Amino acid sequence: MRKQEEHLFEVLDHLLRVRNECSCKIFSECGLPDMTVKQIAYLKIIDEQGDVTFSRLAEITRNSKPTITEMVNKFVRMECVYRERCPDDGRVLYIRLTEKGRMIANAECNAMHLLIEQLMDSLDEREQDLLVRLLEKVR
Amino acid sequence: MRKQEEHLFEVLDHLLRVRNECSCKIFSECGLPDMTVKQIAYLKIIDEQGDVTFSRLAEITRNSKPTITEMVNKFVRMECVYRERCPDDGRVLYIRLTEKGRMIANAECNAMHLLIEQLMDSLDEREQDLLVRLLEKVR
DNA sequence: TATTATTAGGTTAAACCTAACTAACTAAGG
DNA sequence: CCTTAGTTAGTTAGGTTTAACCTAATAATA
16 A cells, blocks of 8 residues: 555656646747746746736736836746737727747647647557546546 | 547546646645645745755755845745754754645645545446556557 | 865846826817 | 817836845854
8 A cells, every 4th residue: 555655656646746847948949947926927927818918917917017118028038928909999008929929828838738749649549548547536 | 530539629628627626625725725836845845855954945946045045035924934943053953844835835746646546436446457557558 | 285065246138107298189179 | 170188008217126246344163
């Protein structure tokens, strides 16, 4: 019983390590290895929201508008984000992710897909199926 | 094939989510939900090193000694760490983790064990065995 | 004298703020 | 229709607080 637990620890630890390495690799590839947790969270919000303006982002994140301006300026310097003028209203600007920005916003998700690729390379179809069925049981 | 990938994504995502919730819970229980990544890393080093002095920690982390003093003072205020005078040399102080400090240093590991507990509750022995054998194949 | 830790007094950068501003839209009166 | 006054979106200027570092000088012990 103890031994089983240890084995599970080892294999799961390895799995998580692989995924973590993948996401670190993504940040390095973008040339931004020391982004903060907050910055990543903001990029995720921008990604999820779609057509998000400065005012809207201020509202969502409960920050003042100058804070958003400053944040966006920083992201622009990092080449994660750019401004796009709204065609219907010259006052409003949309905050858009660049390719790099999207990479970072989805780093975890992308890392997961890389992990899954590895899983699928290592296991045949029957085994993959088995794995899914086993893990489905975890509530 | 696509579908298999999706299924794998779902179950693994759930697994990671569970583990993540566990580690967040640990930080909240300690009353320190916004520790920085660096602070956690330092607590881990203190945990791993055992009998670590201020000078030694400065050496390991490549910081100056005043930086270590300041860091330790902060950790003392957070009740993660305390000083212990060396009995053989009155100049030397060991940096020791409190129970809370140890909890945080090992949060990830503890979260993994909580996850494993859940796995073991959800799967019978034969299934656990199967899971280990499947995941072992991932290189 | 040499070593260990501390104190005093800094710096830099992240992440926030308020107040005042500019540019662009909107609606009301002439 | 045009002007003007008011509103709204984002920016600029000028702050604060906190984390995370530093050097130089000092106290206590060996």
